Amino acid sequence: MKAYFSTMVLLGFYANAFSTTAAASNTTTHKQQFAATYYDNDNLHALHGQNALEKVNQLPGFTLVQSNAQRGLSAAGGNVLINGANAVSKSESLSDILRQLPSDQIAAIHLYSAGHPFSTASQFNQLVNIITHSPKLGAHWQARSKLTSAYHAYRPSELAAQIALPSADWQHQLNLHYQDDRSQSTSKFQEIDAFGSMLEQGHEAFFEKRNGRLLSLTSQPDLTDSRLVFSTKAVLDYFQIEQTRDNSSPFLWQLDESESRSEYEMTVDWQKESRHKNQWQVVALHNRKLEHIHSATFDHAAVAAPYQQHKTQQEQVVQLNITLPNIAYSPEFGIEISRNQLDAMTNNDGDFEQAQVSEIRYQPYAAISSEINQQWQLYTRLNTERTVLKSRANQNHKAQLGFIKPLIRLSYDPQSTWDMTITAQHQVDQLDFDDFVQSQDAEFNRTQSGNLSLRPSQFTEFATQFNVQLFDGLFFNLNLYHQWQKDIHEFIQLPNGNSMIGNAGAAQKLGGALSATWDTSLWLTGSQFNLSYDFANARFDDPLTGQRPTDGLTPHDASIEFRQDTSVYSWGVDIYLPLIETNYYVDELYLEKDQIELSAFAEYQLSRRLRVRGAVATLNTAKYSYIQHYFDDNRLGKYTGTRRIDERVDPVVTLSLLGQL
Structure with a gap:
């Protein structure tokens, strides 16, 4: 694995040197060009749909990628930008944000199939940028109801509205969402021993209710030379689960679980373009999440085994990005600084544990790009990371981690019916803070201890992506990759017999993704x-x-x-x-x-x-x-x-x- 990592670093330095030589051979300074398909006017209207999500899902050969469950902003967005910027939110998915953007506010959609000029989404080869109009006064609303007779007297419903409130100096957008969603299922279960003899069998009934409310306000002043967006959100969710198993014994196996979540978020996103086309962006985010779980399990008995857990998670992020497209090699610079903390108190049938994990992370980066010729584009980026991680429960643990994460992307576009992108990179996955504290899965009779010394998993990847139009109306997107992974996360056993997520060594992974659209x-x-x-x-x-x-x-x-x-x-x-x-x-x-x-x-x-x-x-x-x-x-x-x-x-x-x- 060390050999692979050393090779990646060397490739990064060689690629930077190569792109410098290639750009230096051309005495004129130029802005790197990327092949894109532009949807505007009539061809934009041909993408039918009531919102941005429905239109994006109709783009030939495009696959939406989203991941905002991770901490920070660098890896939290997706491969769809709005006005050249990531959708800055940790409380809503990218799909939810695109669903809230009405189609009449979309001026154009730009599809980049083999490389793009947006540094904040450099991890994606394929990307969409949505250009919006200034909204007009009005509202879009949606009402939904489940009509299935299986829900008996229940009529689950959903109400949502997006209200645009423009004024002379400001543009405001208010989003409201209410959800009362219920689902149920029935099951048969059985348990046999090692010799195939029946130990237990019966029927199971499952019912889940979710009551959710969301209120968000996005405000944007009318500025001539920059773009400033303020956003605040509040999300309240309540989940209730009722599950019973009947095996004809005097007492049922029963699970009653309730979970309440509240999340509050504020973001500021400022972008400015100078007269020399230099671009500046500053993003700041504050997020606070509260979660409380109460569970009672009756294991064919009259007395329940209680489980309670209360978690508080906070996150503060500041990100700075600078792009200089008209300078030789089109350099990009930036840094992200984030602070995260999780406090958890757990009471598992009288076994009380208080745990805390905190993290301060610095992630500076630098990148350059160049046109080797009209067909070949080269993009190289060097990401670094410095993390101070502290955790404590029954004992304390502190770790200082440092990583170098180079990325090299070579794009080939012969201006014909196909293009290709080759990517080599080293990535470090984020740690899941929930793995540091103990957890319970009563439905499947599992418990997990927290791991205070967990390290992030890493992988070195070589990938190739093809975009092909075999004939008019048939589009293929194929992505193949090979990963060399280390410090992977697997379930491991402790000396006391308990189990937890731990670092389990190295692995190799081969895979790919194919998407095809046939008009x-x-x-x-x-x-x-x-x-x-x-x-x-x-x-x-x-x-x-x-x-x-x-x-x-x-x-x-x-x-x-x-x-x-x-x-x-x-x-x-x-x-x-x-x-x-x-x-x-x-x-x-x-x-x-x-x-x-x-x-x-x-x-x-x-x-x-x-x-x-x-x-x-x-x-x-x-x-x-x-x-x-x-x-x-x-x-x-x-x-x-x-x-x-x-x-x-x-x-x-x-x-x-x-x-x-």
Whole structure:
């Protein structure tokens, strides 16, 4: 692994030197050009949809990538920008933010398929930038209700509104969202011993309720030479789970769990472009999250085993980015400074633990780019990271971590029906703070101890991406990668018999993603066929059982969609193909399986300002299997039995009204 890392660093220095030589050979200073497809005017209107998410999902060969669960801003956005900037939010996903951007506020959509000029999203080869209009006074609203008879007296509902309030000097956008969503399923379960004899069987009923409220305000003053955006958000969620298992014994197995979450966020995003086209950006974020979990498990007994946990998490981030596109090599500089802290108090049936983990991280970077010629573009970036990590529970732990993370991207665009991007990089995954504190999964009878000395996993990756248009209307996007991973996270056993997430060594991972879009308007006006397929294969030398895939790997994941969009109506059918996920606990081999799943939707424009939508999820009745194979002491030990739960979810019909004022 050290050899791979050293090679990556050397490649970074060589690539920087090479791009310097290439640019120096041209005496004129120029701005790097990137191939892009521009959707505006008529071809923008051909992307039907009520919001930005629906339009982006129709872009040929484009796959939306989002990840804002991580701390900081560098890795928290996605491959869709709005006016050249990341959607700055940790409380909402990128999909939620795009869904709140009405289509009448979109002026243009730019699709970059093989490299792009946006330094804050340099980890993505494929990227979309949405250009917006100044909003006009008005409101967009949506009301939704589940009509499925399986919910009996319940009528789950959702109400959402986006209100634009422009004035002479300011533009305000107010978002409100209320959700009362409920879901339920039924299952059969059985447990057998090592000889195949039945130990227990019966039926299970599951019910979940989510009550959520969101209020956000985005304000932007009208400035001539810069862009300044203020945003505040408040999110309140309440979850309730009721689960029972009946095996004809006097007492049921029962789980009653409630979880309340509240999250508050404030962000400031300032961007400025000088008369020399130099670009400056400063982003600041403050986020505070409170979470309380209360669980009571009745294991065929009259007395419950209680579990309580209260967590408080805070995050402050400041990010500075500078881009100088008209200077030789188009240099970019920046730094992100973040502070994060998690406090957790856990009471597990009388076992009390108080834990805290805090982190201060500095991430400076520098990058240069150049045109080797009209077809070849070279982008090199050197990211560094310095982290001070402190954790304490029954004992204290402190670690100072430093990483060098080079990235090299070589793009080839022959200005024809295909292009290619080759990327080499070294990445460091973020630590999940929840792995530092103990947790419980009562449904599957698992507990996990916190690991105060956990280190982040790392990988060196070599990837190649192809964008191909085989003929008019058929687009392919193929991404292949090979990763050399180290310090990977797996479940490990402690000397006292407990288990936790720990650093388990090295692994290799091969994989890829294929997305295809076929415009079938020749046969049916406004129709298209979409295919998405992900595959992965990883090998890890398990000290217990030898070579195996890494934990949580899904070898195959595929979906097929056919839809038709017109100015008056839209409809579509989605098919999700079966997938299998395998997890390797210390004394358990756990598998999740599903079957083919169908869903469909249809929309109709009732008037210029009112649209109705109907959707059916799990059209063919969804079926899932959860299988636990148990072993004595650990997976190297004697097989002791299997527990299996077969779950079914009946079709869910949803009716929505979407309007504009």
